[in-house]
Amino acid sequence: MQETADPAQFRSELRAWLESAPRPEGLRDYGPTPTVEDVPAGRAWQRLLADAGYSCLHWPVEYGGRDASIMEQAVFAEETARAGVPKQLGIVGTNLAAPVIMRYGTDAQRARYLEPIRLGDHLxxxxxxxxxxxxxxxxxxxxxxxxxxxxxxxxxxxxxxxxxxxxxxxxxxxxxxxxxxxxxxxxxxxxxxxxxxxxxxxxxxxxxxxxxxxxxxxxxxxxxxxxxxQGWAVATATLGTERLSLGAQSVSMFSDLEAMIAAAAQRDRITPLLGDEFVSLWTRIWLLRATWLRAVYDDSSLDSPTFSVLKVMSSETHRDLGDLAVDVLGLDVTADFRDNALARKMLVARAQTILGGTSEIQRNILAERVLGLPREPVRKDG
Ligand SMILES: Cc1cc2nc3c(=O)[nH]c(=O)nc-3n(C[C@H](O)[C@H](O)[C@H](O)COP(=O)(O)OP(=O)(O)OC[C@H]3O[C@@H](n4cnc5c(N)ncnc54)[C@H](O)[C@@H]3O)c2cc1C
Structure with missing residues (x-):
C-alpha cells in the first residue's frame, strides 16, 4: 500500500469536497448497508464519490481505486462520518466481494463486476x-x-x-x-x-x-x-477484510460521542456521573483509534489476531456508546425511535458485537492463536 505524503492535505481536500458536494435527495448515513428505500440515493452518492475520485479508495489504481494507505482510509471514514454521509453504496460490494473477485476471479469476472461496483451501479x-x-x-x-x-x-x-x-x-x-x-x-x-x-x-x-x-x-x-x-479460502479472505473495515468504522465513533454530549447538554442532563461516562468512552475511542492506526502500520496481514483485538474493542465500545443513550435521553428514549437517531443507535449498536464474527469468537481466536490455549471442540456432525 502506498503511504500518503500528507494525510492532512488529503483531509482538507476531502472535507472541502464533502462540504460542497450536492446531496442526492433522501441521502442519510445509513451505515454499511442500505435499506431498500436508501438505494436510489446511495447509488447516486456513490456515483458522485466515483466522479470525484473518492470511491473505493483502497482498490488498486488499475481497477479505478487509488491504492489508498490505511491512513487515507481512516481519514475518509472520519470525514464521511463527520459529514453524515455513507462511505459507499454498500460495504459488501466494495469491501468484501471486490477484493475476492480481484484475487480469485477470472479476467472476465474482474472486467464484468468491478467497475459497476465502483460506480454504484451494482449492489x-x-x-x-x-x-x-x-x-x-x-x-x-x-x-x-x-x-x-x-x-x-x-x-x-x-x-x-x-x-x-x-x-x-x-x-x-x-x-x-x-x-x-x-x-x-x-x-x-x-x-x-x-x-x-x-x-x-x-x-x-x-x-x-x-x-x-x-x-x-x-x-x-x-x-x-x-x-x-476453494470456498473456505474465499470466505476467510472476505471475513478478514470485513474485520479491517470494522476497524475503519470505529474511528467515526468520536462523532457519535459528540452527538451524545450535545443531546445531553440540550436536555440539561449532564451530571458528574454522566461526565465520567463521557470521558471514559472518549478515552476508549481515543485508545482504539491509536491502536487501530498503529496496528495497520505494524502488521497489515488480515490474518493477524490484532484485528480480533480491534474487532472486540471497537464493537464493545460501540455497544457501550449506544447504551449511554438511555442515560442521555432519559424518558425520551421510549419515544418513537424512528425520529430519534440516538435511540436508534442504542437499538442497533449491539449488532456490532455479532456481525463479522461475534465477540466470543474473536476471544476464541485470541485464546487459541495468541495464548496457545486448547482449541475449541469442533462439531463432528457437519
Ligand atoms: C448487523 C448484522 C449484519 C449481518 N449481515 C450478514 C450478511 O450480510 N450476510 C451473512 O451471511 N451474515 C450476516 N450476518 C450474520 C452474522 O455473520 C452472524 O450473526 C454471526 O456470524 C453469528 O452467527 P449466528 O447469528 O448464527 O449466532 P451463533 O453462531 O448461533 O452464536 C450464538 C451465540 O453463541 C456464541 N458462540 C457460538 N459459537 C461459539 C463458540 N465456539 N465459543 C463461544 N461462543 C460461541 C456466539 O458468540 C453467540 O453469542 C449479520 C449479522 C448482523 C448482526
Whole structure:
C-alpha cells in the first residue's frame, strides 16, 4: 500500500469536497448497508464519490481505486462520518466481494463486476450465514450440485443484509462432503428464477436483514468464483477484510460521542456521573483509534489476531456508546425511535458485537492463536 505524503492535505481536500458536494435527495448515513428505500440515493452518492475520485479508495489504481494507505482510509471514514454521509453504496460490494473477485476471479469476472461496483451501479449482498451455520460457518448446508452446464443451488441463507435490493450475491455453498474443502464460492445474480428473498423486520423498524431461499436455482459455471473447493479460502479472505473495515468504522465513533454530549447538554442532563461516562468512552475511542492506526502500520496481514483485538474493542465500545443513550435521553428514549437517531443507535449498536464474527469468537481466536490455549471442540456432525 502506498503511504500518503500528507494525510492532512488529503483531509482538507476531502472535507472541502464533502462540504460542497450536492446531496442526492433522501441521502442519510445509513451505515454499511442500505435499506431498500436508501438505494436510489446511495447509488447516486456513490456515483458522485466515483466522479470525484473518492470511491473505493483502497482498490488498486488499475481497477479505478487509488491504492489508498490505511491512513487515507481512516481519514475518509472520519470525514464521511463527520459529514453524515455513507462511505459507499454498500460495504459488501466494495469491501468484501471486490477484493475476492480481484484475487480469485477470472479476467472476465474482474472486467464484468468491478467497475459497476465502483460506480454504484451494482449492489451486492453476502450469502454466507444459515440458520444452523453462523459462527460455525463451515457447517453450512446450502448445496450446489454440478450439472453438465453448471450448477443447481438449493438451500437457505439468513441475516443477508441488503438482499432485497441487491443485484448480486456472493454465495458460499457446499459442493462436497468435506467440512472446508467441500465448499465453493459463487457469484449469484439475485433475479434468477428460484431465488426468494423474505425481508426480516428489525426492532428498530428497519428491514435490512433478509432470509434468502434457493429452490433449484440454475447457475452457469461462469459464475463460480475460484476453484471448486476453494470456498473456505474465499470466505476467510472476505471475513478478514470485513474485520479491517470494522476497524475503519470505529474511528467515526468520536462523532457519535459528540452527538451524545450535545443531546445531553440540550436536555440539561449532564451530571458528574454522566461526565465520567463521557470521558471514559472518549478515552476508549481515543485508545482504539491509536491502536487501530498503529496496528495497520505494524502488521497489515488480515490474518493477524490484532484485528480480533480491534474487532472486540471497537464493537464493545460501540455497544457501550449506544447504551449511554438511555442515560442521555432519559424518558425520551421510549419515544418513537424512528425520529430519534440516538435511540436508534442504542437499538442497533449491539449488532456490532455479532456481525463479522461475534465477540466470543474473536476471544476464541485470541485464546487459541495468541495464548496457545486448547482449541475449541469442533462439531463432528457437519
Ligand atoms: C448487523 C448484522 C449484519 C449481518 N449481515 C450478514 C450478511 O450480510 N450476510 C451473512 O451471511 N451474515 C450476516 N450476518 C450474520 C452474522 O455473520 C452472524 O450473526 C454471526 O456470524 C453469528 O452467527 P449466528 O447469528 O448464527 O449466532 P451463533 O453462531 O448461533 O452464536 C450464538 C451465540 O453463541 C456464541 N458462540 C457460538 N459459537 C461459539 C463458540 N465456539 N465459543 C463461544 N461462543 C460461541 C456466539 O458468540 C453467540 O453469542 C449479520 C449479522 C448482523 C448482526
Amino acid at each position: 451486492w449482498c453476502q450469502l454466507f450465514s444459515e440458520p444452523e451455520a453462523g459462527s460455525d460457518l463451515a457447517s453450512l448446508r446450502s448445496r450446489a450440485v454440478a450439472q453438465d452446464d453448471g450448477w443447481v443451488i438449493d438451500g437457505q441463507k439468513i441475516w443477508t443484509s441488503a438482499a432485497a435490493a441487491a443485484d448480486y450475491g456472493l454465495l458460499i455453498a457446499r459442493t462436497g462432503p468435506e467440512r472446508h474443502k467441500g465448499l465453493t464460492a459463487f457469484i449469484v445474480p439475485m433475479d434468477l428464477p428460484g431465488i426468494e428473498v423474505r425481508p426480516i423486520r428489525q426492532m428498530d423498524d428497519e428491514s435490512k436483514f433478509n432470509e434468502v431461499f434457493f429452490a433449484g436455482v440454475r447457475l452457469p459455471d461462469e459464475y463460480r468464483l475460484g476453484a471448486v473447493g
